[in-house]
Amino acid sequence: MVEKKYHCPRCGNEDIVDYTDSFDCPSCGFEFDKKDCDELEDSQILSVEEKLGITEALDLDQKKNQTNSQD
Numbered sequence: 001m002v003e004k005k006y007h008c009p010r011c012g013n014e015d016i017v018d019y020t021d022s023f024d025c026p027s028c029g030f031e032f033d034k035k036d037c038d039e040l041e042d043s044q045i046l047s048v049e050e051k052l053g054i055t056e057a058l059d060l061d062q063k064k065n066q067t068n069s070q071d
């Protein structure tokens with residue numbers, strides 16, 4: 001298995017903390033999914049924290065929509 005060298009999409013730091021499916025940038029303090037780095041341009045990559053925030057916002061929207069449709 002060839003190990004791909006990942007870098008932080010935010011600051012370009014290659015001195016990252018490697019996890020199995022993700023990595024951490026110590027200088028930004030963000031965690032990124034390796035999958036995103038494989039599939040997306042650096043400028044399109046969101047940190048795990050940002051993605052969770054977006055997911056929660058979408059969940060809230062869906063709940064609102066469900067509530068509205070019951071009227």
Ligand SMILES: [Zn+2]
Binds near residue numbers: 009012025029
């Ligand atoms: Zn960084």
